Amino acid sequence: MKVAVFSAKPYDRVFLEQANARRHELTFLEARLSPETAILAAGFPTVCAFVNDSLDGGVLRTLAAGGTVHVALRSAGFNHVDLEAAQAAGIRVTRVPAYSPHAVAEHTVGLILALDRKVHRAYARVREGNFALEGLLGFDLYGKTAGIVGTGKIGAVVARILAGFGCRLVAYDVAPHPECTAIGVVYLPLADVFAQSDILTLHCPLTEETRHLIDAGALARMKRGAMLINSGRGALIDTPAVIDALKSGQLGHLGLDVYEEEGPLFFEDRSGRVLQDDVFARLLTFPNVVVTGHQAFFTQEALTAIAETTMDNVTAFAEGRRLAHEVRPS
Ligand code: NAI
Numbered sequence: 032m033k034v035a036v037f038s039a040k041p042y043d044r045v046f047l048e049q050a051n052a053r054r055h056e057l058t059f060l061e062a063r064l065s066p067e068t069a070i071l072a073a074g075f076p077t078v079c080a081f082v083n084d085s086l087d088g089g090v091l092r093t094l095a096a097g098g099t100v101h102v103a104l105r106s107a108g109f110n111h112v113d114l115e116a117a118q119a120a121g122i123r124v125t126r127v128p129a130y131s132p133h134a135v136a137e138h139t140v141g142l143i144l145a146l147d148r149k150v151h152r153a154y155a156r157v158r159e160g161n162f163a164l165e166g167l168l169g170f171d172l173y174g175k176t177a178g179i180v181g182t183g184k185i186g187a188v189v190a191r192i193l194a195g196f197g198c199r200l201v202a203y204d205v206a207p208h209p210e211c212t213a214i215g216v217v218y219l220p221l222a223d224v225f226a227q228s229d230i231l232t233l234h235c236p237l238t239e240e241t242r243h244l245i246d247a248g249a250l251a252r253m254k255r256g257a258m259l260i261n262s263g264r265g266a267l268i269d270t271p272a273v274i275d276a277l278k279s280g281q282l283g284h285l286g287l288d289v290y291e292e293e294g295p296l297f298f299e300d301r302s303g304r305v306l307q308d309d310v311f312a313r314l315l316t317f318p319n320v321v322v323t324g325h326q327a328f329f330t331q332e333a334l335t336a337i338a339e340t341t342m343d344n345v346t347a348f349a350e351g352r353r354l355a356h357e358v359r360p361s
Contacts, residue, residue: 032055032056032076032077032345032346032348032349033055033056033058033074033075033076033077034055034056034057034058034075034076034077034078034079034103034345035058035060035071035072035075035077035078035079035099036057036058036059036060036079037060037062037063037064037068037072037078037079037080037081037084038060038061038062038063038064038080038081038083038084038298039059039060039061040061040298042334043059043081043105043338044059046334046335046337046338047059047079047105047338047341047342049335049338050335050338050339050341050342051338051342052342054342054345054346055077055342055345055346055349057079058075063083063084063085064078064080064084064085064086064090065084065085065090066085066089066090066093069089069090069093069094069097070093070097072093072094072097072099073096073097073098074097074098075097075098075099076098076099076100076101077099077100077101077102077103077345077348077349078094078099078101078102078103079102079103079104079105079341079345080102080103080104080105081104081105081106082106082108082111082325083111083293083294083297083298084111085111086102086111086112086113086117087113087116088113088116091113091116091117091120091122092116092120094120094122095120095121095122099122100121100122100123101122101123101124101125101345101348102117102122102123102124102125103125103341103344103345103348104124104125104126104127104341104358105127105337105338105341106126106127106337107126107127107128107129107130108126108236108237108264109124109126109358110236110237110238110264110266112124112358114358114359114360114361115360118359118360123348123354123357124357124358124359125344125347125348125354125356125357125358126344126356126358127336127337127340127341127344127356128340128356129184129336130328130332130333130336130337130340131328131330131332131333131336132184132185132187132188133188133330133332134327134328134329134330134332134333135185135188135234135262135327135328135333136185136186136188136189136192137188137192138262138288138323138326138327139185139189139232139234139260139262139286139288139327140189140192140193142260142262142286142287142288142321142323143172143230143232143258143260143286144172145286145321146258146284146285146286146319146321147169147170147172147258147284148167148169149166149167149169151321152166152167152318153167166318172193172196172197172198172230173196173197173198174197174198174199175198175199175229175230176198176199176200176201176227176228176229176230177193177198177199177200177201177228177229177230177231177232178201178202178203178224178225178227178228178230178231178232179200179201179202179203179211179216179224179232179234180202180203180204180221180224180231180232180233180234180235180244181203181204181233181234181235181236181263182202182204182207182208182211182216182234183204183208183234183235185234185262186202186204186208186211186232186234186235187208187210187211189232189234190202190211190214190216191214194214194215198230199217200214200215200216200217201216201217201218201219201223201224201227201228202216202217202218202219202224203218203219203220203221203224204218204235222252225249225252225253226252226253226254227254228253228254228257229254229257229258230257230258230260231245231253231257231258231259231260232259232260232261232262233245233259233260233261233262233263233267233268234262234263235263235267236263236264237263237264237266237267241267242266242267243266243267243268243269243272244267244268245259245261245267245268245269245272245273246268246269246272247269247272247275247276250272250273250275250276250281250282251281253281253282255280255281255283256280256281256282256283257282257283257284258283258284258285258286259273259282259284259285259286260285260286260287261286261287261288261289262286262287262288262289262327263289264289265287265289265290265291265292265293266291267289268291270290270291270292270310270311270314271310273285274310274313274314277317277319277320283319284319284320285314285317285319285320285321286320286321286322287314287320287321287322287323288322288323288324288325288326288327289325290311290314290322292308292310292311293324293325295307295308296308296311296324297324297325298324298325340356344356
């Protein structure tokens, strides 16, 4: 099977080639998949895409016109794919439903610890020869209430890790997870999770229902000075509302691995260019905000699993077998 791999970074090449073991003919394209680049996939039955590739109706129709019949996502999230348009264009879509929930969960806890103990500020200070402790005061995680929205694969691992710190755990999920209940997670209505959490962390998928789950109303219901962490999808939070809450002190700490408008920013070195996104620029001015560029998934183990499942999805499609990891319109 000929596969066009879009948004291909050197690390994608290494892990995908290793997992492929010469089963398929992989062509690596540095370009992101977009209305302008979709034509490059002409003649490739399978297109392999990542989270910030565009897979809207127009792109999918261009892919179909070029002979593409399968999109193999190398991500768990599929909110960026117009599934109805894919079905209408005769394109089947597969994803990697699980790779390493530990990768994302451990990074999430890294953001919590960095913000709490102000590791980002301490790092810069010590390098400048400033060993003063003023402004670095943190709090014990032990005994604090952590709220988890979405206790699926990643949220459940976050719950287990935070249970180890001695946190009290509350959660909201449309489908509570018995394993979480077994370790002491208490499921509550969403408004109560907002109201009780010292730390609120988001691990639900981005859907029409969860878009801007954290808006001005939700922020007003949260404890004053609470910490908000988002390693799910950027649009789970309304960023201007979060900026207002940071300015007023209602929100005490913010840790992000994703950003609603990350598409034009993340995964590239833009250090020599002028930042054009004023909302993102404002976020970077706060001392109590830590942003990472969608790297929570980025571990050896996760990249190995992503590549293996992606290539297995391609093989299953090529052999006409049942697609275990297919996503269809709901
Ligand atoms: P999962 O499907 O195992 O768990 C999602 C959970 O959210 C499920 O328990 C589901 O019942 C719950 N849920 C669905 N709708 C909800 C709603 N309206 N309110 C509350 N809970 C709801 O997914 P997994 O693997 O845990 O991933 C979660 C999300 O993390 C993904 O959808 C993806 O957007 C994001 N992610 C981010 C990565 C990163 O690198 N930053 C990497 C991988 C995933």
